[in-house]
Amino acid sequence: MNRRSLATIVSASTASALVLTGCGQAGQGDQGGGDGPVRLTMWTHSAGNPAELEVYEQIIADFNESQDDYEVVTEAFPQGAYNDAIVAAAAANDLPCLLDMDGPIVPNWAWAGYIQPLELPTEITDALLPTAVGSYQDEIYSAGYWDAALSIFARESVLQENGIRIPTADDPWTIDEFDSALATLKDAGYDTPLDIGAEDTGEWWPYAYSPMLQSAGGDLINRDTMLSAEGVLNGPEAVEFFTWFQDAFAKGWTSSGGTVGNEEFNNDEVALSYTGVWNALDSLEAAGDDLLILPPPDFGNGPKIGGASWQWGISSTCNSPDGARAYLEFSFQDEYITAFSDKQVVIPATEGAVEASEYFGPDGDLQPFVELSQQFAVPRPETPAYPVISSTFEKAAKDIMNGADVQQALDNAVAEIDANIESNDGYGF
Amino acid sequence: MTTPISTSPAAGLPVPETPRQAGTRRATRGAALRRERRTGLTMAAPALVLLLLFLILPVLLAFGLSFTNARLISPNPPRFVGLDNFLRAFTSDPVFLRSTINTFVFAAVVVPVQAGLGLLLAVLVNQKIRGVTAFRVIYFIPVVTSIVVVSILWRFMYQPDGLVNNFIDTITFGALQGTAWLNNPDTALGAIIVLSIWQAVGFHMLIWLSGLQTIPEELYEAARMDGASVWQQFVNVTWPGLRSTMVFVLVTITIAALGLFVQIDVMTQGGPVNSTTTLVYHAVRKGYREQETGYGATISLIFFVLVLLVALVQRYLTRDKD
Numbered sequence A: 001m002n003r004r005s006l007a008t009i010v011s012a013s014t015a016s017a018l019v020l021t022g023c024g025q026a027g028q029g030d031q032g033g034g035d036g037p038v039r040l041t042m043w044t045h046s047a048g049n050p051a052e053l054e055v056y057e058q059i060i061a062d063f064n065e066s067q068d069d070y071e072v073v074t075e076a077f078p079q080g081a082y083n084d085a086i087v088a089a090a091a092a093n094d095l096p097c098l099l100d101m102d103g104p105i106v107p108n109w110a111w112a113g114y115i116q117p118l119e120l121p122t123e124i125t126d127a128l129l130p131t132a133v134g135s136y137q138d139e140i141y142s143a144g145y146w147d148a149a150l151s152i153f154a155r156e157s158v159l160q161e162n163g164i165r166i167p168t169a170d171d172p173w174t175i176d177e178f179d180s181a182l183a184t185l186k187d188a189g190y191d192t193p194l195d196i197g198a199e200d201t202g203e204w205w206p207y208a209y210s211p212m213l214q215s216a217g218g219d220l221i222n223r224d225t226m227l228s229a230e231g232v233l234n235g236p237e238a239v240e241f242f243t244w245f246q247d248a249f250a251k252g253w254t255s256s257g258g259t260v261g262n263e264e265f266n267n268d269e270v271a272l273s274y275t276g277v278w279n280a281l282d283s284l285e286a287a288g289d290d291l292l293i294l295p296p297p298d299f300g301n302g303p304k305i306g307g308a309s310w311q312w313g314i315s316s317t318c319n320s321p322d323g324a325r326a327y328l329e330f331s332f333q334d335e336y337i338t339a340f341s342d343k344q345v346v347i348p349a350t351e352g353a354v355e356a357s358e359y360f361g362p363d364g365d366l367q368p369f370v371e372l373s374q375q376f377a378v379p380r381p382e383t384p385a386y387p388v389i390s391s392t393f394e395k396a397a398k399d400i401m402n403g404a405d406v407q408q409a410l411d412n413a414v415a416e417i418d419a420n421i422e423s424n425d426g427y428g429f
Numbered sequence B: 001m002t003t004p005i006s007t008s009p010a011a012g013l014p015v016p017e018t019p020r021q022a023g024t025r026r027a028t029r030g031a032a033l034r035r036e037r038r039t040g041l042t043m044a045a046p047a048l049v050l051l052l053l054f055l056i057l058p059v060l061l062a063f064g065l066s067f068t069n070a071r072l073i074s075p076n077p078p079r080f081v082g083l084d085n086f087l088r089a090f091t092s093d094p095v096f097l098r099s100t101i102n103t104f105v106f107a108a109v110v111v112p113v114q115a116g117l118g119l120l121l122a123v124l125v126n127q128k129i130r131g132v133t134a135f136r137v138i139y140f141i142p143v144v145t146s147i148v149v150v151s152i153l154w155r156f157m158y159q160p161d162g163l164v165n166n167f168i169d170t171i172t173f174g175a176l177q178g179t180a181w182l183n184n185p186d187t188a189l190g191a192i193i194v195l196s197i198w199q200a201v202g203f204h205m206l207i208w209l210s211g212l213q214t215i216p217e218e219l220y221e222a223a224r225m226d227g228a229s230v231w232q233q234f235v236n237v238t239w240p241g242l243r244s245t246m247v248f249v250l251v252t253i254t255i256a257a258l259g260l261f262v263q264i265d266v267m268t269q270g271g272p273v274n275s276t277t278t279l280v281y282h283a284v285r286k287g288y289r290e291q292e293t294g295y296g297a298t299i300s301l302i303f304f305v306l307v308l309l310v311a312l313v314q315r316y317l318t319r320d321k322d
Helices: A003-028 A050-066 A079-091 A103-111 A122-127 A156-161 A175-187 A204-215 A236-250 A277-290 A321-331 A334-344 A351-356 A367-376 A386-401 A406-423 B020-065 B084-091 B094-124 B132-144 B147-157 B163-171 B188-212 B217-225 B230-241 B243-258 B262-267 B279-289 B293-317
Strands: A038-044 A070-076 A098-102 A133-136 A139-143 A150-155 A272-276 A291-294 A310-315
Touching: A038 A050, A038 A079, A038 A321, A050 A070, A050 A321, A050 A334, A070 A321, A079 A098, A098 A103, A098 A321, A103 A133, A103 A139, A103 A310, A103 A386, A122 A139, A133 A310, A150 A156, A150 A204, A150 A277, A150 A367, A156 A277, A156 A291, A175 A272, A204 A236, A204 A386, A236 A386, A236 A406, A272 A277, A277 A291, A291 A367, A310 A321, A334 A351, A386 A406, A386 B279, B020 B293, B084 B094, B084 B293, B094 B188, B094 B243, B094 B279, B094 B293, B132 B188, B147 B163, B147 B188, B147 B262, B188 B230, B188 B243, B188 B262, B217 B230, B230 B243, B243 B293, B262 B279, B279 B293
Parallel strands: A038 A070, A038 A098
Antiparallel strands: A098 A310, A133 A139, A139 A310, A150 A272, A150 A291
């Protein structure tokens, strides 16, 4: 062993490090390589969702065949690891050209400079459901093929047996009606009459429960300034709603046990289920014509449901934004949008696709969701502070569910959100 | 040896008066030593480089970051904020204080109980009876099961209508009813302590067992001849023979217990009402999920200092008194 071998080892490890870096760079894949078509890399979160992936593969195959300038190459990630992969790729300056993202994260990534303004022709973005378009500071950064919606599932026979009025979009349950319905159903033998989905974690919490808060007159943040949550997340309306929320668990109207999904409703263990369109087909199979898709209760300011699902954007480091735009323009065809919505049971984002859809068309079984989405959908606040708001809201709501003092828990949440916004110099607002 | 390696052999040559023979010998010895040193360094290099890259550097970075407002995702460059993060942790972050208390409560219970239980199991499976390997395997199975899987299974068991409550209901003939263990602020941490002890006790059993088997049989024979009872044998032969094993077990359990994270992340996410949040969990939540890298680094730094203090105290208490 001498100096030469040391040099050998050092050079060998340097070489392997270089090779590894090379692999990392290859992932970027934007190099056109001579006369061939420009490669556009594309990442999706849909690795665990074959139905969705199938449509993407179809679109990409059609697009690649339709022209010779660009070639889209896709890579699918499991949803759980997707956001981490994007953040890591951005830190390594290795973002793909095209990427999809959950609606509420769009302002954060736009602010951070991950994505660039979308600049699709307005006739495309104007035709979409408003909640299928993501913007930050009045600039559009993302657009999606569909939206999801929440509703209350019920069985018509159960409501009729118990003398409970069947609500409509124009005449939803008031909160008092809803309370007495839950009490009646509890007396009728349902151990916990409502499955509110509290066993789930993460983004589900603000997605599902912040619209209820908005219906009661509160909100996650003051949307006029986007600088503080003071008075909206801890005001009297918010306290009133969260007191109801806490009571619903304390009185046994709902519980945080059970399994994620809609099993309990399908087995008739709960009478009402607050859940999403993605569970509708299974419930349709279980309950058949008896299934009712009802608007959520009105806590005072009309029913509200969360809007915005997964959407597409173009990274700021994309070497061929024109190619990426060409692909996106190509992909927003009613034909594909219908395929997405019928294969994964989500609400199509254009009128034309709704017409053509098997489930959401005028005679479709899931048509009520379209109405709910159009009338009641509220986007989550379009601010880069959203990830913090989301995490803080979940924590506060869970603490309240478990018996924490309502005002105290909300005050803490507001303090935490406001401190974060301040330490980020207002996130550009 | 303090001779710098870079010195050329000529410079190190002895003065002319020295006998030639001795000079050559010394030069040869010096060269051999240098070669050995270099070989040693070469062999240690891969480990050193990795440690430097993935341990020393991150620690230094965390130290630096904890005095800034660095963010995971931000267009604004990090800014030096002095001791703001430390002030925030100790004065305006009740969750941090709660996390510290929970972490130490957890360690205070887990360290003695897990070590004691491990020793008990080790003594039991050290008997020379048939089928003892089967018991060793059974006690060791939870250790080789992923902690994530274990946590998910125990979450189901702790549900209001889960295995634990059904068990309580059955053996008390319905006289006692369990609670929703993980949703009750009074029981959640206890429930996680039980699961954690159960999961890792097999590992420490194995360490104790290896310690037990290093104690020579003659000592027991001698003790028996002196008429020592089983308990006296344990106190006077086994326990002193396990001293170094005990130090090792205590240190590993303490470090593992203070770093509690996965069970919390999978089972309770720090809830209900902060009753199970821990320092590492809080650091990850703040530093990564809420993207406040600077503040997360501060929490990690405080955690580092606390662990260091605990380790020093432990080292002092278990030092060789002779």
